[in-house]
Every structure is written in C-alpha cells, then in structure tokens.
Amino acid sequence: LAYRPIITLTTDFGLNDHFVGTVKGVILNILPEAEIVDICHSVIPFDVLDGSLKLAAAYSYFPAGTVHLVVVDPGVGSARRAIVATTERYEFVAPDNGVLSLIYQREERLRVHCASAEHYFLQPLSQTFHARDIFAPVAAYLGKGVAPSKFGDQISDFLRIDPPRPQRIDAATVRGKVLTVDRFGNLISNITPSDAAALAPTGSAQLKIRVGEREISGIKTAYAEGAPGEVFAILGSMGYLEIVANQGSAAQILVAGRNSTVDVLLAARAAGANQE
C-alpha cells in the first residue's frame, strides 16, 4: 500500500462550528490523499498551555513523518509569527505563541522555521482565520513533501513558555497544581516522579498527598485497586501524578478542579511530622 501523509489537528475550535470542517477541506484541496486525524478540538479557548498539554500527551504515538497542526491562536491577525518546528520524527505547524513549549522541552533535535512565504497561503488572506488561510495550507504542503526551509528563515527566538512547575515549599512538601481534569473527573497534576522522588511506584504506599482540606494516603498503580468511590493517587498515563477515584469523579468528590493546589508530603513515612 502506498504511503499516506498523516496530518493531526489539535485546536480550541470545538465541534459546534464549521471551523474544523473548513480546515480539513483546505488540507484535502491541496493534498487529497492526506489522512487527517483529530487529536483534540476541545482545548480551552485561547489557552496555549492547555493546547500544549493535549498535544504532548498524544503526538509521540503517531508514525514518523506525521505533521502535527496545532492552532490555539489568541493573537491571530497580530504580529505573532507562524512557525514550522521539525524534530527527528515529526513536523509541527503552529502559531509562535508557546503552544509548542512542551515539544521544545522533550525533543532534543529541533529546528524552527518561520512560515512567512505567502505564496503557500490562501488568498485573500483573512486576519481572523489563519488556521484556514495559513496553517492548514502549510501543513498540507509539508505533508506533500515541501521542505520546512521553503516556508521561511530558520529562527532561534521562537516563544517558549514555562509550564507551571511544582515547588518545594519547605523541606517536606512539594507543591504543585492541577493542570487539567479529564472526562472521568481525574485531577491531572503537574507533579512528576522527578519532582518528588517519593512518587516512584515502588514502596510508596504510605505517601501522603493533600488536595484542599483532604489528605490522601498512598499511591496505587490502577484505578481498579481502589474501592468504588475511594479517592487515591496514581501515576497516570501522561506521566503525571493524578488524584483519582475508582469509577467516580475525584473532582466532584474533592470539589477540586483546574489550578487546585496539590501538596505531596515527602516526609510522610516518618512519624507524624507533616500531618496536622
């Protein structure tokens, strides 16, 4: 079977409007053999960090050669640039507003080009829908085999944003926060094993975690290990500490959500020191 170029879409467009359909039409008009795959269109409107998270969770599972198109674009029509980022396995097309920051963190070999060559854009060029007029055509031409350097100059001053990192607020506490709440009410924090060595799966049954007023004991490896409705922690499939409930919504039970504080009590194994 012939190779088919894959183009993924990650946007804050939602699915109630024509936006996603229009973008797909533009891509197929340039590259009719494209295989277009939705990663997610429910990025929080204008939230580049949320877009970066959704993309980071999924992109590395796609075949080498995939073009990842990412549009969370509060600055559409302003001077912000359009960029093409190239890693060992993938090409990314996005506005230069930090939405690729987690890619920059994770990928060692990275080149970024401006996408400024207007003859690749749709004409007339709107100032309000660059996904249609700039990003989709650039992604389609990349999928067609046009080299990133054809779209514009290589740049090094592309915008990086720092995702919020957990802080050690005292000798015994790592403080993070909830990055996002998933469909099942699981609270995905920004805390990783490297932030809190105690989170390593082995022997951490007595770790304590605090969300709001609630103290949670222990870390399990599967949702099904908890009793139904029990709230506990796991190391989730995105690599982050998650506060979860078995067949229930931790978010509802804890009345917690995006940006809620999550404290990991590192000295919990020692007697009482950090428990109120």
Next chain:
Amino acid sequence: LAYRPIITLTTDFGLNDHFVGTVKGVILNILPEAEIVDICHSVIPFDVLDGSLKLAAAYSYFPAGTVHLVVVDPGVGSARRAIVATTERYEFVAPDNGVLSLIYQREERLRVHCASAEHYFLQPLSQTFHARDIFAPVAAYLGKGVAPSKFGDQISDFLRIDPPRPQRIDAATVRGKVLTVDRFGNLISNITPSDAAALAPTGSAQLKIRVGEREISGIKTAYAEGAPGEVFAILGSMGYLEIVANQGSAAQILVAGRNSTVDVLLAARAAGANQE
C-alpha cells in the same frame, strides 16, 4: 483501489481529552493504512450496557472485515481479560466485561479468544490506559491480518451481561424501561415487537402506552405523522419502541429519561379494561 482495513472506535472517552487521538496514533503507527472511524465516544462513563447499545446499533452496517474496537473499561488494571471476538463478518476487540453482550446475543457464529500475548502490547504497559497499550495495538494487528488465535487461547467463559428485558407484569401489561435518550429527546425503550406482539406496525393504531402519568395512544411509523409537539410512539430505527415527539423532545415534554418505566397496555383494543 487497494483494500483498506477499517477499524471503528466506540468508547466512553469523550472528546475533551487526548485519549481518542492517542489511540488513533497507536493504531496508525502499527497500521498506517488503517481507516479509523468513530462510532461514538460519548458512552456513559463506565457503563458497559450503554457501550453495548451504541455498538449494536451501528456495527452491522460496516463492511465485512471491519475490526470494531470497543473500550468501556471500569476494570482497567484489574484481572479482567482483554478479548478478541470473531463473528462471520467482523472482529471485535474489547475488555471482557460484558460490553459485547448484545453482539453475543445477535451473532450465531462466535469465537472468543483471550488477548494475552504481551509481545503485541505497547511497552511499558500502563495499568491505567489499556486502550492505548493493549486494545489499540491488538486491533491494529488484527487489521494487519494477524489471526485471532495468535493473541491467546480460545475461551468460552467470557462475561455476558443480560440487558434489562421487558416483563409481562400482568395479563395486559408489558413493562419495560427507557434504555437511552437520543439527541432529539426520543426515549428509546427496551421493548421490541417480539416482546409485545401488539407492537407490530399493522393495525396497532389503538395500542396504549404509559410513561409516568401520561398515556399515549397509537403507534405511528414516522416522526412527521404527529402534529408538532404531539407525543406518540414509533418502532424506531434501532428496532425498539420509542416514545417521540414531532420536532420536539419527548423527554422534556414527559419529564422522563433513562430508566423511566414504559408500560405497553396490550388489551387496549378491548373496551376500557386497562384504562384508569
């Protein structure tokens, strides 16, 4: 044109997270020529019966050879098995939790294999996202032509759940309930013509149905036969008795929903007997 393997997805993942995109990436990484088709990602979280209903309504319309991947998986990370079910026309990949029960009911020729051969799984294998690490790879390898027997032993003790069936509660009444409410507010009951011979479309204009306090007369064959806002019954496209309104929501008008009781009054043609 070359044959393209079709893989459908039915899950409770919703569309707000990266889950569906990640699963598609895994499939395409193994089988780049796959045609992935969403059946539905809005199965009620953890509800295997609801997943079974969504799948049962759609699966038989796909071409022979389609692989149907179904993930509603409250037991992820527990001892529940992953299975491959093979019928005359299709292959199904799912957790062994009953989510295929309606397939088992409808398909005469059926073989079920365990999917336990770990060399087909993604590594490292998480205990929280088997759709990504187990089910998607197994579906992709099936689409690639790997025989079901390669994934594990044939089994006969796979889990079946009995969907709720209508009961004859007295000589004149068949009692069922609402299985699901669709986008338009139609109440889909679990009552079929074989449950109540009186439901056969011919000559049944005087049949009576009771939902809550409301008695509904007659069964029509099309939504458009009712006056706008009128509540009436039809035999719906899924094969079940539906309580509907023309260009309106029966669910709203009747203040009824999932699990509401639906009584069919079989003797309605005889004078008055079952009418209060």
Next chain:
Amino acid sequence: LAYRPIITLTTDFGLNDHFVGTVKGVILNILPEAEIVDICHSVIPFDVLDGSLKLAAAYSYFPAGTVHLVVVDPGVGSARRAIVATTERYEFVAPDNGVLSLIYQREERLRVHCASAEHYFLQPLSQTFHARDIFAPVAAYLGKGVAPSKFGDQISDFLRIDPPRPQRIDAATVRGKVLTVDRFGNLISNITPSDAAALAPTGSAQLKIRVGEREISGIKTAYAEGAPGEVFAILGSMGYLEIVANQGSAAQILVAGRNSTVDVLLAARAAGANQE
C-alpha cells in the same frame, strides 16, 4: 496515488448517539475507499437554516468532485423528497427542505435531481432514519461515479428558503440580526458589505453598530486589534459582520445571542444624527 472520493457530512445528529457512525458504516459498505470528512454535526436540531449556514461556510474549500451530504431532516418519513444537487465543482445530497438554499444562492450553474430510485436505498427502508437508508447510500453511489440523473428526474421546483435579510429601517439604519454564536462567543450577524456599503474595510473606523443597549464604534480587521475584553466589530471569515471581543465572549459581555438585533448606523460619520 489513486484518487479517493471525498464525502463530507453536515448534520444535526450530535455526537452522543450512534447515528454518525452508522451513516459512515453504510457509506463505507458501498464505497470502502471513501474518505469521509465531518464538517459539523452540531447543527441546531431540525434547523435547516443553521444547517445551510454551516455548510455554506465550509463546502467551497473542498476539492472538486467532493460529495457533500447534508442531513437536517424534520420531515423524515413525510412526503418531502430527497435530492441531488450538482454544481460546477460539487454534488450535494440532502432532503428537499431548503437546507441547500445558500448553495442555490451562491452557485450559478445548478441542476437538481430527485433521488427516488429505490434500488439505491437500503432495505428494509425505515421511515425514521433516511440518513442511513437513503441519503448515505445515494452519497456513496455518487462517490462511486453514478450520474445524478440515475437517481431520478431533474426538477425545478425544489424548495428554497430565504435566509433572513437585513432591512433598511430608516435612511440611516440597516437592521440585521445574529445568525449564530460561535465557540468563542463571537456574534455572527446576517449583514454583509453589500448590505451596508459603509462596512467596507477601508476608512470605516467610525462606523457605529448597536446591539441591544450597547453602541459599538468602529470596525477592525483582526481580533487582536482590540484591547482584551473590548467589544468591537470585524468583517469575519464567513463574509458577515461579526461583533467580537479580543480573547473574550462578546455574547457574554453583551448578553446577546442568536436572533439578537444588530443595527448598523450608516450616518455615523455625520455628526450625531443617529446617536441618542
């Protein structure tokens, strides 16, 4: 690479049920090589004008030869016809209820055929799900190359509905209304530059627009030109006047929505005449 027939879907089915999946199964069963693309499934239930708007915004971006399947079908099961409309670049399959009206307005060369040849339909033919039993098969056979004339007679009495047009209510005021509110809270009106010459992008900075009690000054060319939270107007990517806010929801700020009145004050450049 071989040509793949593209079939787009625009419906009011939502994504919570099996409907869209079933329609895709039917298409692929007839035409396994079809590339099926969702334009939008969130058309307001039963609202043919809303369906027409969503379709009109996206259809022209697809490659020539695309088959556009549109199902917003309050009259399913009644005497309303199924039709195939052919333009220079596209084929459309839809119920004959006006859902293609904006296509009829925009396309000069147009032929419309009845789709009445039952041997193309699924059997048994339901009276409740013609998307599955009639429209999907017809779209698939069109994609397969069957000529529109094979499905039935050419007709000229197909149904057109007039989308609501802005009115000049006095010498100085064009009155339109909000057609739809998009994901970002932008209010899309039915006013185009041809309705109000003053809307032409050049030199119109002093134009005044009234939505409810609120008077808005000036028209910008990009969302990012406004201060965060500022409400202003742009000529949007669909060709209509939009009332928008930079990184905020104009709908929320103005407490306005679908069908809200939008007045363009044409004489705004002259001193004071139309300002209260």
